[in-house]
Amino acid sequence: MNKQKEVLAFQTFLSGLQSEYIVENWRELAPELEYIIEMSSASLFVVQFIIMIALIFGIINTMLMSVLERFKELGILMAVGMTRRKVFVMIMTETMLLAITAAPFGFAISWLTIYFLGTYGLDLSAYSDGLSQWGYDNVLYPSVDAESYVNVIAGVFITALVGAIYPAIKAVRLKPVEAIHKI
């Protein structure tokens, strides 16, 4: 039983059946394990944050290269009448298209990995002594809920947009006359 409310309800139910027994849930039996799990969640959040920061730099690098490579082209677009707002929107749209193309691949790889491990398990019997002390099984079956996928995908899109702002500003600030005569 994973949900805290269900566990507590079942615990109360069992306590009511046989009052001479003490019924405890796993959190009460092994508070240190709960602490470790909470720490793991916190460290996972930190890791996710670091990955998002790395993603921002990745997007900045990719889009900045794209802008610098097309410096002359962007200069021509502005010389012949493309407004700065349109150039900005174009760069942001390109970034979103990049994210739309890449996100499903990442999602698919992640889902397949979790599905495979969730079905066949991750055999950690080599560490069985240590795991059993904490009440873990030798074979773990990881799962990721839909909410986590949605959060990560939304995070990726927001990060991509944030990462594209600097290259887009760089693009709109270029002077057509300098860009056109660039060899």
Place this chain on the structure above:
Amino acid sequence: MIIETHNLSKIYDLDTVPVYALNSVSLSVEKGEFTAIVGPSGSGKTTLLNMIGGLDSPSEGFVKIDGNDISQMSENELINFRLHNIGFVFQSYNLIPVLTAKENVEFTMLLQNMPKNEMEEYSMYLLKEVGLAEHLHKKPSELSGGQQQRVAVARALATKPAFILADEPTANLDSVSTSQLLDMMHKMNKDEEATFIFSTHDQRVINRAERVITLEDGRIVKDEKK
């Protein structure tokens, strides 16, 4: 449409040793003129064209087009002004490499929000006029230099601009392509009443111009009408 420049100067390194790319240039160009700006390299031809086209700002003086001082316009106003009034032809063609000849011509019309039918019709007409009806769907890399420059002229004319600025349009072309391009520009000048101002030091182009303005060291030293 009258283009006027008044005491137009472009000075670099104002704080140290001032270098005059343009020095008090005053001129006016009337509608329908076919004008060449000539002079040796470094005489200020491109700088003058850039300022008339609102691509560069003067250090002193101003540029007025139909009485509007474009030197006072904001960057966005200038972009909008260029879109509706000026066509550009660059020395190195400067077509958008990922677009076909037709798409390159249609691009500026798209920015003008021209209806699709009108856009299709006019781009086909222009590309036919410049002799590229067979090459509509070719990308710039599949066209010769002369053909690319003709696409550039068609693109410049696409927005029905008041005038066209061409910066050494024949510099990278062979004699046959130069002759074809000049014939075509002359035809557009007569048929469409398009005003052409081009910089050049190509004698073949100078011979075809109706007015020749000679620049030296940023100053006008000769202005003759044929």
